[in-house]
Amino acid sequence: MPKIATRDAYGEALAELGEEIKEIVVLDADLSKSTKTSVFAKKFPERFFNMGIAEQNLMGTAAGLATCGKIPFASTFAIFATGRAFEQVRNSICYPNLNVKIAATHAGITVGEDGATHQSIEDIALMRVMPNMTVISPADATETKMAVRAAAQIKGPVYLRLGRHPVETIFGEGYEFKPGKGVILREGKDVAIIATGVMVAEALKAAEMLEKDDIKAMVVNIHTIKPIDEEVILKAAECGAIVTAEEHSIIGGLGSAVAEVLSEKKPVPIKRIGIRDVFGMSGKPEELMKAYGLAAEDIAEAARTLRR
């Protein structure tokens, strides 16, 4: 399967969807070529608003458009969408439950060479803490396209977490995507790996590695981090041990969300793979994944440790 960045899939999906849903308008903050909203802009120039390098106003304007029945997709890099404009997202979008979609690209450390200032490793935590917000973190191009469509249909704010770096396409045409519903990609009984975003591919590789050690690992894709699928997590917990994997801080993201469910409903040993409370740095995406312990081997090792 070809490697496609989820941002590219987003750009394509948005332009397609723009044809069907006339209420969709798109806003960007001088990054339309990077976030790929430029594809929509070219097709529907009158429904595209470049707001310049001003993310707070970007979110507020999107809110205003939503009060008039528009379905705004507001795009910029994840760090600016969720960090720079956090309080605008909270007070102008989430609190009044306005129908704004925040489609943020360049999430995680696979941003690569730009380094720590541009590597958003806190965005899931920031977005999932807010009432009314749906948080979706697609794993590949196929899932991204489905997620964009689903986001447009959800009534209320949605955060879509997208990446810059090309990733393997895991899912084919027949893949079924339901917001809020986790997907068991591989059955297993010894340990469960619950992953999101680019880490889903790594989780599948890790399961292959574990197979060689005769460890049967279940792999679950949690594309919707909020509302989280408790049912599938409790099912995974039947394996007796859980490894979570995300390209995000281990504080506040998928690992935390899963731990919250487990600790209240079915405590089992858990290990969180993610960025361990440090900032990123410049480097090639693959190098960074290794340097921060986010490779398939790291997931497999965590699973082995838990099993011991």
Place this chain on the structure above:
Amino acid sequence: MQVSKEKLEELTKAARKVRRSIIEMTAEAGSGHPGGSLSCADILVALYFHEMKVDPQNPDWPDRDRFVLSKGHAAPALYAVLAERGYFPKEELKTLRKINSILQGHPDMKKTPGVDMTTGSLGQGLSAANGMALAGKLDGKSYRVYVLLGDGELEEGQVWEAAMAAAHYKLDNLTAFVDHNGLQIDGPIVQVMSPEIIQEKFRAFGWHVIDVDGHDFEDILRAIEEAKSIKEKPTVIVAKTVKGKGVPFMENQVDWHGKAPSKEQAEEALKVL
């Protein structure tokens, strides 16, 4: 534009009722922001009792004119005007800031009929108003968007991001008011962090600027008419106002920014209103 004597009397009467409500409701709530509510009361009355195309029976009418209270702490003024205009029973005003009330401490569009945008965190209203104005242009609608900012609020950077965008997108269907009462919580705006010269800043950002006496209805209405005639750029009406206007012991007193009157003080205020 000639405003009839009857109209002026009607507006003056409405403004008096609104001011009385502001005092009564903040006294009843035991908290709130009377000073900045009283300073912008006349502007809100001019908009809701004369200018704006709205239907209190159908608050979400898609073709209505919109109003965003960017200085959301002046919620008592907005609530009093909306109640006076028939959006909800005046009885509700007594529930301001109380648990389960439709009247939150700051405006909540999902709870209060007639509130077009949730505000309260300063600096965010103009952006939302821009979005409404852009939507209007996109849909070829003739509604107009009004937004009221505080002068202290102009210290927020987002206001100027939005000011830039409104001019860039030539939002001539948008009119902003600045309630220029000169005071913010910590003191006079020029001492805390001067946003002056307000008119020149907006002019430099590409806006049409009009100065008015924010307590003179003829002046306010004339400015609104002028704003409607300006094409290709947004208009800001900088309204010179008095914080605490109408209540002598509150006028120009910074202490009355965020403090409710006691029962006795409310009675004293109501005597002169």
